[in-house]
Amino acid sequence: MFCYSLFHHSPPLITKWKPQLLFFKPNFNSQFSPLNFYPNQNFPHFFTKSISGYPIKSPAFSSSSLEDEFDVELGRLLSLLPEEMRRRISEHEELRELIEVVMDIGRKPLARFPSGDFVLSDCPITVQDIEHATSQVGDFANDNRAGISRTLHRISAIRNRKGTIIGLTCRVGRAISGSADLLRDLVQDGASLLLIGPPGVGKTTIIRDIARMLANDYKKRVMIVDTSNEIGGDGDIPHAGIGCARRMQVPDSDMQHKVLIEAVENHMPQVIVIDEIGTKLEAMAACTIAQRGIQLVATAHGVTIENLIMNPSLDILIGGIQSVTLGDEEANRRGVQKTVLERKGPSTFSSGVEIVSKTELRVHCCLEATVDAVLAGRFPRIEIRKMNSQGLEESSQTFTDISSDKEDLVITGDLSETSYENSTGNHFPSDLSSNMADDSTEDRDLLRMYVYGVCCLLCF
Secondary structure (H helix, E strand, C coil): CHHHHHHHCCCCCCCCCCCCCECCCCCCCCCCCCCCCCCCCCCCCCCCCCCCCCCCCCCCCCHHHHHHHHHHHHHHHHCCCCHHHHHHHHCCCCHHHCCEEEEEECCCCEEEECCEEEECCCCCECHHHHHHHHCCCCCCCCCCEEECECCCCEEEEEECCCCCEEEEEEECCCCCCCCCHHHHHHHHCCCCEEEEECCCCCHHHHHHHHHHHHHHHCCCCEEEEECCCCCCCECCCCCHHHCCCEEEECCCHHHHHHHHHHHHHHHCCCEEEECCCCCHHHHHHHHHHHHCCCEEEEEEECCCHHHHHCCCCCHHHHCCEEEEECCHHHHHHHCCCCEEEEECCCCCCCEEEEEEECCEEEEECCHHHHHHHHHHCCCCCEEEEEECCCCCCEEEEEECCCCCCCCCCEEECCHHHHCCCCCCCCCCCHHHHHHHHHCCHHHCCCEEECCCCCCCCCCC
């Protein structure tokens, strides 16, 4: 089968860069549907041999070991369900792409797939069903999360006012070797990476593979600060998906910033991997670690870099934002108001990555330049990196800042048209949008002028 041959694809990936000059607005507000990374695995009885949607390249283990390991892990998750529910879900054609199973007392159980929800039983969930599931998982922490030992599955609980569990969300966890290959050049160069994306888009899957890549391929001392055991799995022995990287568990999510500093002071790491930076204390701890010369790899919730700029708790990750009052001469020279927003200091992370889907990333190689461009109302320089369905090629499109002095292309126009019309819109000028797809590197010697007004001098 075609999917099985991917595990035996021995030649290295050949990167093919295809630069294209386009114009891009820094205000991303498109909503991406939650996506997951799915392994290319074959499972007995109920799985078919077909590609799962995410191209697998350069697996760290043999195909047979990957199949057996994930088969066992998925079986341990399905064992939480009653017999009838296991039978119904095993007959579903999209079982290999299962996202999560939802069980609430008094309601019908649901299995969530990319195509939609699937009812597992006509009988509502009972207290006995919840007790059967919770008896087979670890203890629930303060964040109401638990796991199954040495697996990546996450079990989240819903409690009533008395503290009794009345609902469960059983999310499938998968370790996919090769999911971070689009970022291999940045990882190899030692860049500190900040991954941004909405919940469910696959941030943890990529950051787990980056940790494995750094530890196994580049032989670095990697320490993972695992907030809720999502990266390394539940239990004292970490999951094999993180390779040789070490893992520190966080007993209380409110104390994560202290665990970050402890990891640096006690274990002498070269790389710190953090999942879900969400508070100001954690952001300040990450900034402190970066100033000590340690490579950082972290994730944060959001859709674009602009979400971090507007977030007062996390803006320190991109250097912080401050209001500056300009003099009359400087304001006239810039053509702006006297009070503007500027970056306060150096960014904690050198590069930023916006995760669009499992095969498409928006890469900001210089995060500071992107933040400066956004605050100034200019077009930032980014790269869009994609992977085809076979996983054999990578493509990249470069979107260039129109104010860059390195390019021969010059555009003069009404800045009010190209500025952001509102915080939620993503509108382009009509002239730019109509010609955007036609611009290429062959047109760099073309000079285009968009006239704002014509001043006529009459001599009497």
